[in-house]
Amino acid sequence: MPVLNRIADFAEEMKGWRHHLHQHPELEFECHQTAAFIQDRLREMGVDEIHPGIAKTGIVAIINGQGDGPTIGLRADMDALPIVEATGADYASTVPGKMHACGHDGHVTMLLGAAKYLCETRRFAGRVALLFQPAEEDGGGGQVMVQEGVMDRFNVTEVYGIHNAPGLPFGHFHTNPGPLMASVDTAFVYITGRGGHGATPHECVDPVVAVVAMVQAVQTIIPRNVYALDEAVISVTQIHTGTASNIIPEEAMFCATIRCFNPEVRKLLKKRIYEIVEGHAMAFNCTARIDYDWGYPATVNHPDQAHFAGLVAAEVSGEGAVLTDAPREMGSEDFSYMLEARPGAYLFLGTGPGAGLHHPAYDFNDEAAPIGASFFARLVERALPLAAK
Known part of the structure; x- marks a missing residue:
């Protein structure tokens, strides 16, 4: 595995960064300690500019290369999840x-590793904008950073990101030249009837039978309103109602997550639910x-940038370890907002066997961090080559 030699030299230091971040998780936009830790490392590395406080706790850091050129954006999300950990790790x-x-602790570590290498070598022409983003899991920090003007303010011309992927073979990259991840919307439906005694339903307006009928009908939208080749999912994930065995309740509710890739299908799904x-x-x-809740749009790679990223990934992991026509998936990502603002690509990096994402026993594989850092570093050197002398 041709990890860049200099990055391999400080792999243990990267592991220490990751373990520190893992021990101190923060949620959504409240990534204050995380941001402070990142800024301390960036100062030690000698980045040229640090711009904190974007999207509350986000950071943009600039590394200048040798001579003029465009600016490549590299993004890492920073936030954790409200889950009780069950890894048993000493960190x-x-x-x-x-x-x-x-694995956002791993994402930050990969980007910091690339930053350390790029600060030392500066074998590129132009600039790198390191985008450390809060609130990917909830809050849409990627959208907020775009709305606050990071792409224009720092003249970002292209943007790239990586997500770790437990279950994919270790060191393998997966991406594609179009929609990679789905949009995500959420419907919260609140139904009000007239409660009363279960023995006299004729005196009541029963929201229980209404919610059951609605849920069943909603499940017909995909097979009966959406073209079979336009992938879409509606999953009802919550139903709440009632307090006792002999009382017809006053209210009921259900919640559904709605996911697809096509913007027109997205509008149709909302229309049919209403x-x-x-x-x-x-x-009834x-x-x-x-x-x-109109949530994150689909994550859609730009074909030229996805092709380029695949070539760089093959340099790092070998051609046989890169799948550039990977199937799209129904998960969602707010990196989608950055790809709407600028050309770029998103990739998955396999971390091998282990608990899945969002599982209490999940833990990022530290051996993958140098691979991700090497990918980011080589991408910059290939996208912003020095002029021949």
């Missing part, structure tokens, strides 16, 4: 109820309210 979370269960809920509410003599 386990010290914060009750919070842990890095998605039609079904409103129609069933009328049929209830009232219904929908809170529809």
